[in-house]
Amino acid sequence: MNIELFNPATEKKIGELAADDKDSIAKKYAAARAAQPAWHRLGVPARLGIIKKFRDRIEKDLEEAALTLTRDVGKPIAQSRNELNGLLVRLDFFLAETEKTLATEIVYPVDRNVEAQNSASLPLIEEIEHEPLGVIANISAWNYPWFVGSNVYVPALLAGNAVLYKPSELALNSGLLMARYLHESGVPAEIFSVICGKGDVGAALVEQPIDGVFFTGSVATGHKIAESAAKKFIKVQLELGGKDPAYITDDVDAKAAAEATADGAMYNTGQSCCSVERIYVHEKIYNDFVLHFKATVAAFKIGNPEANDTYIGALTRGKAAFDFLQGQIADAVKHGGRIVHGGGRAQTETGYFLEPTVIENANHSMALMREESFGPVIGIMKVKDDAEAQKLMNDTAYGLTAAVYCRDTARAKNILHGVNAGSAYINCCDRVSPRLPWSGRGASGVGLTLSTYGIETFTRPKAWHIK
């Protein structure tokens, strides 16, 4: 079966590819399994050299990669460039940290000479070695394909694994470009192979006798993958959705907080797992905040994603996403919400572009405040104090990130300590750091990527007892 690829902004066809099937997936799996031990034996320094070439190739061909990404998913070109420049920083982190993170650790005796002197017999040595998992599946999303893909496959490859990478069917040209750059940098074709297809192909991939599955995507698909993988005893990591809250306390500059959270809500056309999805504002500054938020959003340029100054691009899932968001907006209005900006389809000749939509007087009877929107729409709700804000922030099945804007760090920390989220932001939002673990709680998933933990996660320990 063939998959047709369309640019969501122009609705023009940008490619057609043969999808994988059970047989081709099984062949790619078998080739990966056969090639993986030699890739492991190559050693960390040699693999670091290859990934350094990959990093430099991205830097050199950044414009090609940015344009491919923009045409795949409708992302504004400046934001595609930002994704690739941000990726270079992540790759530099992995290049700097992998060798010491994966070095075999002697945990006993701490000082071998002292131990030998004090012991009548030979000293016992205990070591932890980080062995690769083997052959892993990486099933990925379309919204930040370079980020979410390489958070997995780069440390996995560095640790000595073979990777069967299934890019989203909505970001397939970018996935193929990643493979080309990796292969031309020296990663053997069998060690990193692209699995092309839609959900059925992803499901068939999980059926292979893989050693781990690392998934980024929706909660619904996460459930299916976890159920399928449960038949095997393998590592399962799921990075899923979010309904990330921001709370604006009464002691901050309303304008600065509005500008920052408007960007956190609307950047990447609101299609980020850690987009600000709901905002609570202390009643003392509520009116001011809403005014500044509206003014900020009104200045966002919407339209042609290939124009340098565009801020809001096309909805990647097109009509389906547009209809879903219209449903959330109508439901919010039915439950007392007031649209202060946007709400409709932007006037473009092709594609589905939703005007950045701001709804005030929001409350938790609205789907807008409880279910992931994944688009340029935000609900703003007035609260009377920190306790009410904290309770509402926790009124969700998700737990990816939470933000508090407050001059008093102790007060902000106190609020965020009581919020069930993997990342806590004070006076910032919608940010990911390579140095910090990226993890969700509850419906936002299990496991983590990034930080040194996100290197170690692609290994399993071998415990050595040596006498």
Ligand code: NAD
């Ligand atoms: P999706 O679940 O529709 O698809 C993700 C991937 O899973 C695609 O490659 C798809 O082909 C594949 N897939 C679909 N059905 C499958 C099945 N039954 N078995 C195996 N694979 C299958 O998600 P999406 O629309 O691509 O991504 C958007 C979602 O991803 C949002 O909910 C967003 O919050 C989430 N996300 C989370 C993070 C994070 O770090 N937590 C990062 C980015 C995106």
